[in-house]
Amino acid sequence: QVQLVESGGGLVQAGGSLTLSCAASGRTFSTYDMGWFRQAPGKEREFVAAITRSGGTTYYANSVKGRFTISRDNAKNTVYLQMNSLKPEDTAVYSCAAGRTGIFYYPGGYSYWGQGTQVTVSS
Secondary structure (H helix, E strand, C coil): CCCEEEECCEEEECCCCEEEEEEECCCCHHHCEEEEEEECCCCCCEEEEEECCCCCCEEECCCCCCCEEEEEECCCCEEEEEECCCCHHHCEEEEEEEECCCCCCCHHHCCEECCCEEEEEEC
16 A cells, blocks of 8 residues: 655746655555656646656656656655646646556556645746
8 A cells, every 4th residue: 555645736937847746655665656647627637757666767748848857766755746847738736646557658557646736837
């Protein structure tokens, strides 16, 4: 069982930056691939970024590539999402997820989810 708690969301102006954190409970964090997803009102949940359990490989949605960076610190049981050059269309609830399926881009590839943190980007 893995419990995930996100933090770092908030209100930011377009062009600004935010860093989200996702803290995991337990001793098995380093055995899970981690992902970030987001869901805007009236829209489906969409993939944002993922990182393998060692941190050696990262994956990004085209919409955030070059602006967002995912990283992890296995000693701190935490995964991060650094978001730069934010746009109003980045407004959503951001959730982190943990999985071991090797499926990174789809919610079904993850077994555990956090509650999410709201990110609002004003124009």
